[in-house]
Amino acid sequence: MTAELGHFAVILALFVAAVQATLPLIGAQRGDAQWMAVARPAALLQFLLVAVAFGCLTNLYVTSDFSVVNVAANSHTDKPLLYKISGVWGNHEGSMLLWVLILALFGSAVAAFGANLPPALRARVLAIQALIAVGFYLFILLTSNPFERLIPAPANGRDLNPLLQDPGLAFHPPMLYLGYVGFSMAFSFAIAALIEGRVDAAWARWVRPWTLAAWCFLTAGIGLGSWWAYYELGWGGWWYWDPVENASFMPWLAGTALLHSATVVEKRDTLKGWTVLLAIITFSMSLLGTFLVRSGVLTSVHAFATDPARGVFILVLLIIVIGGSLALYAWRGPQLVSAGLFQPISREGGLLFNNLVMATATAAVLLGTLYPLLLDAVGGGKVSVGPPFFNAVFIPLMLPMLAVMAVGPLLHWKRGDWRAAVQRLWPAMVAALAAAAGAWALVTDGPFLGPVGLALAAWLGVGTLVELAERLRLGRENLGRSLARLARQPRAAWGMTLAHLGLAVTIAGMTGAGAWVEESIQVMAPGDTVRLAGYEFRFDGARPTRGANYVATTGRFTVSRDGRAVVVLNPEKRVYNVSGQPTTEAGIETRLTGDLYAVVGDRGTTADGRPGFVTRLYFNPLVAWMWGGLMIMVAGGALSLTDRRHRVGAPARRGIAAQAAGAD
Amino acid sequence: MRSRLIYLLPLGLFGVLAVYFAVGLTRDPKIIPSALIDKPAPEFVLPPIAGGTGGGFSTADLKRGRVSVVNVFASWCVPCRAEHPQINRLAGMGIVPVYGLNYKDAPEEALAWLNALGDGYTAVGADASGRVGIDWGVYGVPETFIVDGTGRIRFKHVGPIVGDALEREILPLIRHLQGGGR
Numbered sequence: 140m141t142a143e144l145g146h147f148a149v150i151l152a153l154f155v156a157a158v159q160a161t162l163p164l165i166g167a168q169r170g171d172a173q174w175m176a177v178a179r180p181a182a183l184l185q186f187l188l189v190a191v192a193f194g195c196l197t198n199l200y201v202t203s204d205f206s207v208v209n210v211a212a213n214s215h216t217d218k219p220l221l222y223k224i225s226g227v228w229g230n231h232e233g234s235m236l237l238w239v240l241i242l243a244l245f246g247s248a249v250a251a252f253g254a255n256l257p258p259a260l261r262a263r264v265l266a267i268q269a270l271i272a273v274g275f276y277l278f279i280l281l282t283s284n285p286f287e288r289l290i291p292a293p294a295n296g297r298d299l300n301p302l303l304q305d306p307g308l309a310f311h312p313p314m315l316y317l318g319y320v321g322f323s324m325a326f327s328f329a330i331a332a333l334i335e336g337r338v339d340a341a342w343a344r345w346v347r348p349w350t351l352a353a354w355c356f357l358t359a360g361i362g363l364g365s366w367w368a369y370y371e372l373g374w375g376g377w378w379y380w381d382p383v384e385n386a387s388f389m390p391w392l393a394g395t396a397l398l399h400s401a402t403v404v405e406k407r408d409t410l411k412g413w414t415v416l417l418a419i420i421t422f423s424m425s426l427l428g429t430f431l432v433r434s435g436v437l438t439s440v441h442a443f444a445t446d447p448a449r450g451v452f453i454l455v456l457l458i459i460v461i462g463g464s465l466a467l468y469a470w471r472g473p474q475l476v477s478a479g480l481f482q483p484i485s486r487e488g489g490l491l492f493n494n495l496v497m498a499t500a501t502a503a504v505l506l507g508t509l510y511p512l513l514l515d516a517v518g519g520g521k522v523s524v525g526p527p528f529f530n531a532v533f534i535p536l537m538l539p540m541l542a543v544m545a546v547g548p549l550l551h552w553k554r555g556d557w558r559a560a561v562q563r564l565w566p567a568m569v570a571a572l573a574a575a576a577g578a579w580a581l582v583t584d585g586p587f588l589g590p591v592g593l594a595l596a597a598w599l600g601v602g603t604l605v606e607l608a609e610r611l612r613l614g615r616e617n618l619g620r621s622l623a624r625l626a627r628q629p630r631a632a633w634g635m636t637l638a639h640l641g642l643a644v645t646i647a648g649m650t651g652a653g654a655w656v657e658e659s660i661q662v663m664a665p666g667d668t669v670r671l672a673g674y675e676f677r678f679d680g681a682r683p684t685r686g687a688n689y690v691a692t693t694g695r696f697t698v699s700r701d702g703r704a705v706v707v708l709n710p711e712k713r714v715y716n717v718s719g720q721p722t723t724e725a726g727i728e729t730r731l732t733g734d735l736y737a738v739v740g741d742r743g744t745t746a747d748g749r750p751g752f753v754t755r756l757y758f759n760p761l762v763a764w765m766w767g768g769l770m771i772m773v774a775g776g777a778l779s780l781t782d783r784r785h786r787v788g789a790p791a792r793r794g795i796a797a798q799a800a801g802a803d
Numbered sequence: 804m805r806s807r808l809i810y811l812l813p814l815g816l817f818g819v820l821a822v823y824f825a826v827g828l829t830r831d832p833k834i835i836p837s838a839l840i841d842k843p844a845p846e847f848v849l850p851p852i853a854g855g856t857g858g859g860f861s862t863a864d865l866k867r868g869r870v871s872v873v874n875v876f877a878s879w880c881v882p883c884r885a886e887h888p889q890i891n892r893l894a895g896m897g898i899v900p901v902y903g904l905n906y907k908d909a910p911e912e913a914l915a916w917l918n919a920l921g922d923g924y925t926a927v928g929a930d931a932s933g934r935v936g937i938d939w940g941v942y943g944v945p946e947t948f949i950v951d952g953t954g955r956i957r958f959k960h961v962g963p964i965v966g967d968a969l970e971r972e973i974l975p976l977i978r979h980l981q982g983g984g985r
Contacts, residue, residue, distance in 0.1 A: 416813060423817075458821050465814040472810040513823050 142207050145195030146286040149236075152188035152243070153276035155181055159246075159269035163262035167334075175262035179250040182265050185272065186240075186247035193227075193240045196285055200227050206292035209233060209285045215298040215717050217688040225309035226299045232285035234312060238429065239275045241313075241320040242268065245349070249324070256345060263331035264324075271323055274456045282449045298717035301689070307367035314360030315387055319425035321353025322394055326422035329415045330464055333471040338411040343404035346418070348780055350401060354394050355776035361387050362769035373710075373723030373738040375658060375757035377765065380529040385508040386428030389501050393421040396497035399490045406552060407487050409477040413494070416468060423461045424501065430457065485555045489547025496540040503532045534588065541595040541646065544639065545602025549609065563609060567602035571595065585655050592650030600643030607636050634779025638772045645768030651733065651761025658758075662743035664751035672758035674735060675699050676708075681739055681752055689713040694739030694752060696726065708737040733760035839956045844873075844948075845938035849928025853910040855917075859928040860902050866954035870980045872973075873948040874924075875904045875936065878916035880944040886963035887920045890947075893969060894923030899977055903927035906936050906944050949973065951980050 159181035166174025196209075200223045205211040213230045214223055222229075228237040246268040253261050279285070302308075328346045332338045364387065369377040378384060397417040403410045430453045482488060507528050545567055549560035574597035575590040582589060608614070610628065611621040657672045665680035679695040691713040698705045708726030715722070728735040740753035839845075848861040865871050874890050876883040894901040903924035905913050910929060917927070930936050939948070940959075949958040958976050960968065 412810070420813075454821070454824050457824070461817055462814065462821065465817050469807075469811040469814050473807055509820070509823070 141195045141198050141204070142286040142288060145192040145199075146284065148188045148192040148195065149276060149279060149286075152185050152192065152239070153273065153280065155185045155188060156269040156272040156276060159185060160266050160273055164266040167259040167262040167266070170259070172258065175258050178262045178265035178269075181269070182243070182246040182250035185269070186243040189236075189240045189243045193236055196233060196236060197224060197227050199286075200224060203296065204292075205294070205296050206289055207285075208287045208289040211289050211293050211296045213299050214296040215688065216295055217716070218299065218304070219687055221306070221309055222299055222304045225303070225312075228312045228316075229299050229303045232279070232283045234316075235275065235279050235283050236285055237313065237316055238320060239272060239279065241316050242272050242275065242323060245321060245324050246272070260328075260331055260335065260342075260345075263334055264327045267327035267330045268323060271327075271460065274460065278452055278456060282452050295717075298688070298715065301713065301715040301718060301720050301722045302371060304688075304715075305367060305371055307363055307371070311360060311363040311367060314356050314363055316360075316429075318353050318355075318357025318360050318387075318394075319390060319429055321349060321356055322390060322397075322418075322422045322425050324349035324353065325394075325397060325418040326464070329418035330467065332415060332475075333464075333467050336471055336474045338404065338415060338475050340405050340408055343401045343414070344784070347398070347401045347405065350394060350397055350418075350421075351776055351780055354391070354398055355773050355780070357387065357391050357394060358769060358776065359773045361391060362766055362773075366766055369762070370725045370727055371722065373725050373755070375656065375725075375736055375738075375755070375759060377652065377762065380507070380526045382508050385504050389504050389508075390421055390424040390428055392497050392501040392504065393417060393424050396494045396501070397421050399493050399497075403487045403490050409481065409487070410491065411475040411477050412472045415472065415475060417494070417498075419461075419464045419468060420498075420501070423464075424505075426457060426460060482554045484550065484557050486547065486550045486552045488555070489543060489550055492543055493540065493547070496536055500533060500536050503536065504529065507532070538591070538595065541599050541642075544642075545599050545606075548603070548606045548635065548639070564598075564602050564605055567598045567600075567605055570601040571598035573597070582655055589650060589654030592654065593647060596643045596647035596650060599646065600640055603636055603639040603643065629782055629784075631779045631782040631784070634775045634777075634782070637775030637778060639775075641768045641771030641773075641775055643768070644764050644771060648761045648763065648765030648768055652759045652765065655760045656757060659756045661754060662745045662751045663754045664745050664749040667745070667751070669754075669756055671756050672733070672760075673700060674705065674758065676735075676737065676756050678752070678754060684711070686713065688717065689715045691724075692739060692752075694726070694737070694754070696737045696754075696756075698728070698735050698737075706735065708735065710737045710739045712739055712741075729763045731763070733758055734762050839940050840959065842956060844950050844954050844956050845935070847928075847935040847938060849904065849930055849935060852905055852908075852913050852917075852927055852929045855910070855914050855927070857922075857924070858926050860926040861928075862954060864900075864902065864926070865950045866952075868952040870899050870952055870977055871925075871950050872899050872901045872977070873904055873939075873950060874901060875906050875939070875941050875944055875946045875948075877906045877908045877944050878912040879908065880906075882963040883945045884920065886945055886965055889964045889969050891921050891923035893973065894925070898981070900925035904936065904939070904941075905929045906941060907931065907933045947973070949976055949980070 159178055162174045163176075163178035163181075166172070166177070199207050199210050200214055201220070203210065203214060203216045203223070205214075209230060209232050210226075213233075214226045218226070226233070228234045246265060249256075249261065249264060249268070253264075256264070325346050328342065328349070332342055361384075364384070365377045368379065368384075369375070397414065400410050400414045400417055404414050481491075510528075545564060546557065546560050549555075549563060550557065571594040575594035578585075578590040578593045610632065611624045613621045659669050659671050661669065663669065663678040665678060668675050668677045670676075675698065677697045677699070679697055681692050681694040684691045684693045691711040693709055693711045696708040696710070698708060706728040708728060710726035711724040713722045713724060714720070723738050723740070726737045726739075734757070736757040736759055738755040740755065743751055743753045745751050844862055844865050846862050849859045851857055851859040865873070872893065876887070876890075890901060890903075893899070901924055903926070905927055907930065910931075913927075913929070917924075928935075933941075939946075943961065945963050947960040947964055948956050951957050957980060958972075960972065964973065
């Protein structure tokens with residue numbers, strides 16, 4: 140009964156979305172207030188219906204109703220409750236339901252909190268949202284129905300992929316989807332603006348908070364995913380440039396560009412066509428990411444064609460949404476006239492530079508991700524490009540961007556003085572040289588990029604602080620007045636400072652873990668010791684242990700330094716009862732200077748013939764900084780979201796445009 | 804006019820991409836080429852199955868100027884059971900030596916399996932640890948390789964050889980290679 144109720148709720152939601160997609164759009168065109176007014180209740184009702192459907196599926200999982208195909212294929216009675224719930228979105232059908240749930244959530248948020256939006260804009264935005272939703276409901280109902288029955292029901296389920304039975308990954312998809320789907324708001328606003336033929340400062344001010352919220356979620360989601368890969372896959376790595384990761388990274392890059400270009404639209408009333416295009420591209424990347432990865436076309440190249448109906452549907456939907464919006468852009472885009480003149484050396488010039496780098500990086504990642512597919516289509520065989528390509532393209536792109544990133548915020552709008560800005564950055568220059576020299580002195584035989592990366596991180600970090608000090612006029616006025624300024628700083632400004640600082644910390648972490656990682660793979664018998672990065676790892680042996688739905692081999696390593704015990708690591712190798720699939724749980728001790736990381740593997744024989752275990756030991760310098768930095772970035776974004784001007788909302792359109800031009 | 808064209812550019816690029824996607828959809832994802840095609844077979848020496856009567860084989864056996872077939876199998880592999888009659892048929896034709904690479908298998912079970920289904924292999928090498936299999940790029944059993952007279956891998960068949968695969972794919976290629984084809 141629950142399954143049928145959920146199924147029925149999705150069908151109803153489809154019809155509500157169909158109404159929401161048409162009537163308000165026509166109403167906005169005709170200026171009919173009553174037709175436009177349909178949008179808000181429809182958006183709220185749609186959310187209610189999807190929430191019911193999602194609740195039904197969750198209920199089926201929690202009660203382990205194996206008469207439903209989806210539950211039987213992805214759950215098991217022995218599974219802990221958390222993973223029964225996360226199993227709802229740990230599969231294709233359920234994750235699509237989560238997708239529409241979040242889409243409807245954002246739509247209802249506009250309906251509920253968008254009282255200060257002009258009615259026509261609101262009606263159009265909600266209609267576009269519903270239009271996207273219609274495509275997804277049809278996709279779910281026609282090709283990926285999570286409520287399909289399985290008669291007769293099996294006695295138990297096939298269990299969730301054990302790799303996914305992990306707290307980090309339980310919350311990873313919802314975060315990621317809040318990011319992906321959040322960009323649909325920017326998209327809907329962009330399409331609405333194209334229909335209206337108008338983009339102004341007020342528009343940018345409405346778009347920014349939605350984009351910023353999505354960006355925060357996506358950043359957190361990517362961070363969680365990378366952290367999970369780090370401790371669960373057991374290879375000591377944190378980023379593999381695999382298509383799944385790239386799929387989340389492309390919208391992040393494009394979304395970051397969008398955030399910055401929207402600022403230019405807001406402050407300078409220019410760069411409009413580009414910003415609208417970025418909004419379209421960002422959401423297109425989200426769609427591409429969701430679909431290409433979910434359907435497996437890129438990862439394993441398997442699932443896509445196993446269900447041709449699904450593949451064709453995906454392609455048609457992509458063509459309609461992306462192709463349709465780009466066609467609209469080609470038609471209406473030229474009407475978006477930008478006002479301000481543009482000086483290359485100015486705040487907006489710096490932001491445009493950020494945009495160019497981010498857009499190029501997005502294109503590079505897209506090319507690298509799709510290259511295997513493109514080559515195969517022209518009969519070039521199946522290949523993958525892998526990390527060497529991405530590192531070779533991506534790192535050179537990022538280096539100049541980081542260098543400019545410290546300078547940009549010090550430039551004034553309209554016309555900046557780069558010499559003055561660079562002169563004020565002398566503390567950052569000192570810090571950068573010190574960091575490079577320090578790194579060089581500590582690790583002389585490491586890769587060249589190590590000191591360079593740390594220097595850039597120091598340059599950006601200290602440069603950001605210099606900019607903050609400039610804003611407070613620290614040292615130029617007495618301390619009391621500077622502190623008073625500190626308290627008066629708008630939260631959006633704090634957000635920028637924190638986000639840039641966070642990136643500096645992240646870059647330091649990536650550099651450390653990327654350039655100076657030390658690893659050692661061997662067979663160890665109990666009592667054996669391996670020296671790594673100045674630490675001694677003594678293997679004390681391994682014993683069988685047991686969890687709720689798995690059995691494990693738990694190893695024990697005593698790590699010491701200069702004869703003093705530092706920590707005991709207990710890595711596990713689990714084998715899950717139902718699927719028989721093994722997973723590794725690395726033993727990790729996080730320290731400020733780096734992570735001690737141990738993995739225990741299969742049984743083996745040492746070189747001199749004693750029985751032991753295959754062990755992998757790593758020292759990952761500074762790796763925790765990476766996730767710490769990401770957290771700072773998210774905190775910065777969140778703080779900026781609470782800025783007063785977002786809460787108060789934008790005053791009337793014309794007023795704000797004049798105000799923005801006058802400000803700064 | 805020129806500025807209008809710039810606005811059309813994103814649409815055009817996406818159009819090209821969409822065509823690629825459409826073509827990609829028609830591709831059979833199961834065809835995964837081996838990176839080793841046209842490369843020399845990896846260096847290895849495999850012992851015979853412990854307790855068996857036959858001998859093992861090594862890279863040297865594949866370089867004797869004759870086209871040869873290397874079939875990766877295991878007693879625990881169900882599709883291998885399905886294809887085994889075809890392997891025996893190929894071996895029975897006597898046109899090529901057919902080597903068996905017994906992958907990650909227990910010797911007694913492998914011997915029992917060969918006893919029950921018939922052992923047409925010229926020789927069988929036991930790769931108990933799967934180490935040699937890694938060098939051959941084996942990621943699923945069964946797999947079948949065709950190696951030319953100079954010891955270079957020329958073809959890889961993934962999955963069981965059933966139906967008309969032997970007539971359609973394997974035999975024509977063997978004849979081609981034996982006929983002096985490069």
